[in-house]
Amino acid sequence: MLTIDLRSDTLTQPTAGMKEAMFAAPVGDDVFGEDPTVNALETKIAALFGMEAALFCPSGTMTNQIAIRLHTGPQKEVICHQYSHIYLYEGGGIMANSMASVKLLTGDLGKITASQVAESINPDDVHAPETTLVSLENTMNKGGGSIYTLDEVRPIQALCQEKGIKLHLDGARLFNALVETGESPADWGAQFDTISICLSKGLGCPIGSVLLGTKADIKRAKKVRKVFGGGMRQAGFLAAAGIYALDHQVERLKEDHHRARVLGQFLVQAPHVAEVLPVATNIVIARLEGISPEAYLQQLAAQGIKGVKFGKDLVRFVTHLDFGDDHLEEFGRRIGRV
Numbered sequence: 001m002l003t004i005d006l007r008s009d010t011l012t013q014p015t016a017g018m019k020e021a022m023f024a025a026p027v028g029d030d031v032f033g034e035d036p037t038v039n040a041l042e043t044k045i046a047a048l049f050g051m052e053a054a055l056f057c058p059s060g061t062m063t064n065q066i067a068i069r070l071h072t073g074p075q076k077e078v079i080c081h082q083y084s085h086i087y088l089y090e091g092g093g094i095m096a097n098s099m100a101s102v103k104l105l106t107g108d109l110g111k112i113t114a115s116q117v118a119e120s121i122n123p124d125d126v127h128a129p130e131t132t133l134v135s136l137e138n139t140m141n142k143g144g145g146s147i148y149t150l151d152e153v154r155p156i157q158a159l160c161q162e163k164g165i166k167l168h169l170d171g172a173r174l175f176n177a178l179v180e181t182g183e184s185p186a187d188w189g190a191q192f193d194t195i196s197i198c199l200s201k202g203l204g205c206p207i208g209s210v211l212l213g214t215k216a217d218i219k220r221a222k223k224v225r226k227v228f229g230g231g232m233r234q235a236g237f238l239a240a241a242g243i244y245a246l247d248h249q250v251e252r253l254k255e256d257h258h259r260a261r262v263l264g265q266f267l268v269q270a271p272h273v274a275e276v277l278p279v280a281t282n283i284v285i286a287r288l289e290g291i292s293p294e295a296y297l298q299q300l301a302a303q304g305i306k307g308v309k310f311g312k313d314l315v316r317f318v319t320h321l322d323f324g325d326d327h328l329e330e331f332g333r334r335i336g337r338v
């Protein structure tokens with residue numbers, strides 16, 4: 001039976017073209033700064049976003065955590081949505097790596113506004129940790145792959161600039177947002193002090209994320225990466241996959257979004273599904289009724305379909321490079337049987 005694995009967009013296999021690019025990559029010791037392919041990836045993606053510099057790292061958790069370390073520290077505070085990956089899914093790293101405090105905000109679809117941020121900045125007072133960072137996430141994973149537009153970000157950026165607070169973007173799936181809105185990477189780069197982007201999600205690379213920022217921040221980031229144990233040697237084999245993905249596998253994210261919308265329509269009509277959150281990109285979240293996520297996922301597994309529990313009565317499906325039209329049709333056939 002054809003397995004339909006929608007647990008995550010990290011499950012993809014490198015494409016034939018990507019593998020060829022990887023094997024052909026010239027490499028060197030990147031801790032010495034001498035891997036030409038890593039350097040080419042960093043230069044390419046920094047230029048794309050109009051930012052000064054970039055740093056290739058093993059994971060998006062590491063790029064986020066490095067950024068948090070750059071912009072916070074003991075007795076400092078970061079403001080973010082309560083559904084943020086940096087808070088929920090990075091092992092308590094804000095505390096463990098930076099000894100910083102967090103202020104969690106609520107908001108529809110995992111998004112926050114400038115007025116909420118304004119109300120949450122701590123006063124200059126001996127009792128309060130100093131607010132030094134605001135972190136946004138685009139697309140917003142736990143918000144159902146929801147999108148921030150530039151119009152929503154600009155007032156937050158202006159506020160941060162006025163208050164001398166840094167602004168970080170967890171852009172693990174930023175390209176998913178950009179292919180939908182048509183907004184330019186450079187316009188996004190202009191809004192943030194640092195941006196983290198995953199190459200190993202929809203872009204289909206086996207490993208890797210990049211952190212973008214100023215030359216000075218990326219120089220400091222390299223030292224933090226070292227102490228986090230993230231310095232890699234002939235990493236160009238992996239960076240080559242990133243270059244290939246940027247050249248060949250960005251526009252196709254639209255196909256994932258199209259299939260996610262169709263998948264959402266199948267789910268709305270399926271047994272046990274009370275509602276489907278608005279599908280903005282490649283993430284589909286369904287609310288169940290009369291069955292637990294565990295029991296539902298077990299029934300799906302018997303039909304060769306895999307998803308993940310995403311809350312008390314929620315399940316999540318993520319479309320990706322290895323989920324084609326044949327898988328989509330099969331999903332439609334089988335989902336009615338559970």
Ligand SMILES: *Cc1c(COP(=O)(O)O)cnc(C)c1O
Pocket residue numbers: 058059060061062064085086137139141170172173198200201209
């Ligand atoms: C996947 C993801 C990350 C980073 O995850 P890694 O598995 O460490 O690469 C960060 N933020 C969001 C929103 C993600 O979905």
